[in-house]
Amino acid sequence: MALFQCDFFSEKLGFSTGMSVILPQPSLAEVASRKEGTDYKYPVLYLLHGLSDDHTAWTRYTSIERYASSKGIAVVMPGVHRSFYADMEQGSRYWSFVSEELPLVARSFFPLSARREDNFVAGLSMGGYGAFKLGLHHPERFAAAASLSGALDVASRLQHPAFPYTDAGEFERLYGSVEKLKAGPSNLFNLLTSAAELPPEDQPRFYQCCGTEDHLYEDNLRFKAAMEESGLPLTYDEEPGMHEWGYWDRNIQRVLDWLPLSR
Template sequence: MLPDSGSIEHCTMSSEILGTNKAFSVYLPYGHEDGGQRYPVLYALHPAGGIHETWIKLGQLPQVADDAIRSGMAAPMIIVMPDASGMGEHHLGKRLGFFSVPGWDYEAYFHKELLPLIDATYRTAPDRKQRAILGASMGGEAAVAYAQKHPDLYGAACALSGLVGRPEQSRMAETDKDYAASLIANDPTARVKNGGPEDVEKWKRVRWYADCGDNDYFYEGNIEFFLAMKGKGIPLSYRMRSGAHDWHYWITGLAPVLHFVSVAFGGRAPAQVRPEREEKG
């Protein structure tokens, strides 16, 4: 590990909304512990079958973030990796996903408990322009849907191989009807198509990014999402590279995402914290 590398924390919080403990991991950029600065924050949502550590173990997120920050391609940022795994050995059972299902209000947990905890615990810049969200596959749909529902909370939203346009293509949806219903109810493409003028104006405040491989089984849905956004005049930075629905594609697409959200953050050095705020710690 290089001396100017970021660090990783693995944490657990008690959720009153879910009635259980939920794990999450956090990447802290080099210098975070030195104090005196606040950092933008990126939420990175995992694909189905993943857990809060998956972006670290399979997605090489700490290494990619360190390299992007060192090179100046990305601004120093805090990256939060929540857990939306399902039950069972392979994390694909009940309670899977970032959307709420009967008896499991995950979205309320995410926005009413996790986000406030992160802003209270770490040196974040708690402003929508300094908050972004990223997801791969299942997490990609959720990242876009969260920003559509809460444009007041996110300045940028990015999907890598997102399950958009045709969410019924999810293999897990065949066996879990609640999960399937949650995917369909939150489809970002349908929301864009059905959005009114006021919705469109709010969505234009968010920077949107989507990247899906030409050999990905979700590529048609991603193209439909791009066309829906274009049809409503909502800017979307769309990428289609050579590749499939796998971690190689997502790893190679991560650094451009970090650059994209850094532009959304404003490309400025982290703001200094006032001394009196620092003393209250």
């Protein structure tokens, strides 16, 4: 595998940002066997970070590079700060960046497949929310989405006194108001019906896991129940565990095993 730290200018954000990218490294024999003039494109997992992390966190705290090596899959890890993958009410357009600009930029720099069946998204905590948001908003782009300890009930979670928002105005800068969040497209519960109305072959597969001692466990149970009621294809796993990297390191391996890789 090869690891790239890529710094680039984002037109959606209006400033320079970064992403970490893992690419399979073919052997010399594999390169020689490919027909001249053909471009090989790798399947890709967009892997999203949590609230207090950045685009380097997954490579620093897990063995994602080693795990992806046996799968022949590229991994793109963008940085979005504390944005909750939103076009902020008062701030930058992180949703537009991650949903529209990032895939185009990443494919322009690296040999990544644009085929739906080769595109997947996963994340932890805030990134688990972002992964399901991408899968539900864009089922035409992603074959599967996975949430590890996801903050899936954002409206309830952001009002919880134990949530680690140190600035009292941070929520308002993100969403404006609780009412606006609950009624809008950033509330994952509002997206389930339209996704469930798609033909089964057009619905992404979903994977959800959470530790039973995690402070987001009850949120995950609520969303699991809503997913099951919608009829969307969901694989759910739980086990003893807290909101920490040891749990995510174990479970990202399960996500990679679960992905419907077509080659």
